[in-house]
Amino acid sequence: MEEITERCAGIKLSSREEAEVTIHETEPMDGLxxxxxxxxxxxxxxxxxxxxxxxxxxxxxxxxxxxxxxxxxxxxxxxxxxxxxxxxxxxxxxxxxxxxxxxxxxxxxxxxIKFNKSLFWVQIHGLPTMCQTKAVGLSIGETLGGVERVDANEKEFCLGNFIRIRVLIDISMPLCRGWKVRLGEQGLKWVDFKYERLPIFCYLCGRVDHDEQDCLQGLRSKEILRPEEKQLAHGFVRHRKNSKNR
CATH class of the missing domain: 3.30.70.330 (RRM (RNA recognition motif) domain)
Incomplete structure (x- = not known):
């Protein structure tokens, strides 16, 4: 691509090609x-x-x-x-x-358009019940991507057994299975992430922009990886089964 750009930069334009075309303001698109x-x-x-x-x-x-x-x-x-x-x-x-x-x-x-980010609903499991607040959801969610929404009530508390957040995730990066969270006096805890309506993804590298058959990591591997060596062999499979596909 850089080579093509360099070649184009060295092209001398003819007098006709140097002419400028003025485009009058067109009607804006309807945004639909x-x-x-x-x-x-x-x-x-x-x-x-x-x-x-x-x-x-x-x-x-x-x-x-x-x-x-x-x-x-x-x-x-x-x-x-x-x-x-x-x-x-x-x-x-x-x-x-x-x-x-x-x-x-x-x-x-x-x-x-880069097509490298997608919205996902992510469930955060493993937090103490009293820590299931909107503020905690935002703090954890911001480490995953841009948080669009935290599913909380009017008192900013997340009812149920987990926090549910809507996050804009970079799909060119592997999905995270969980995070280490330090909760003041309660110390360090591991929380699990469960992705709702997760599509087919690569169990080798954890990305959703391709499947296992098209994974460069897998193609470059000389040996077949054992199940325990697969990036997402433990955890994500059941999350997909528990989610409804649209």
């Missing part, structure tokens, strides 16, 4: 566009994708879907409430693989 990327090596069938998502998303109005290539799709909605609902219920999976959605803003180009 999502760009989706399917994290699967299989070529997606647009007709099948449209039919399944139309049934699963259960919208009031219909939507349009355009194939952008490289397993990327543009979804254009007719109603803002439908788009907001689809984003609110993220993450989505298709054929058990992650479907990452990005709301296209004015001035953005699809080629510049």
């Amino acid at each position: 566009v999502l760009i989706g990327k399917f994290f699967t090596k299989r070529r997606i069938n647009m007709e099948f994708v449209y039919r399944v998502l139309k049934m699963v998303w259960k919208m009031e109005k219909t939507f349009e879907a355009s194939d952008l290539g490289e397993n990327k799709v543009m979804f254009r909605f007719q109603k803002k409430d439908d788009l907001d609902r689809v984003l609110f219920l993220c993450p989505w999976s298709f054929d058990k693989y992650l479907l990452l959605l990005h709301k296209l803003e004015r001035g953005e180009a699809v080629k510049d």
Whole structure:
């Protein structure tokens, strides 16, 4: 890529190519566009994708879907409430693989979208009951990514056996199985993370942007890894089974 850039930099433009084109201000987009990327090596069938998502998303109005290539799709909605609902219920999976959605803003180009972050609901297990507060959820969640929400009541307390947080996670990094948390006089404790609606992911390196068959770590390994050597062999499997896939 750098070599191509250097070559282009050395190209001398003709007089016609040096001419500037002035673009008059166009009508702004209505903001009802999502760009989706399917994290699967299989070529997606647009007709099948449209039919399944139309049934699963259960919208009031219909939507349009355009194939952008490289397993990327543009979804254009007719109603803002439908788009907001689809984003609110993220993450989505298709054929058990992650479907990452990005709301296209004015001035953005699809080629510049990185598709490296996804929202997940994460359950934090193992904390003392009285420590299950919104503040604790925020503190732990910020180590995972950007915290969008902590599921707490009006007194900022998390009812139940765990804290539930919604976090924007960098999917180019391995998922964390848990964290060490120091709780004042109670000392150091280990807390487990359980990811809701977790799609197919790689048990070797812990990333959700590919599966075990496409893992470079696995391909570079000369020997078949034993179960205990797999990054996520212990813990995450049962979390996926306990989650509902959309």
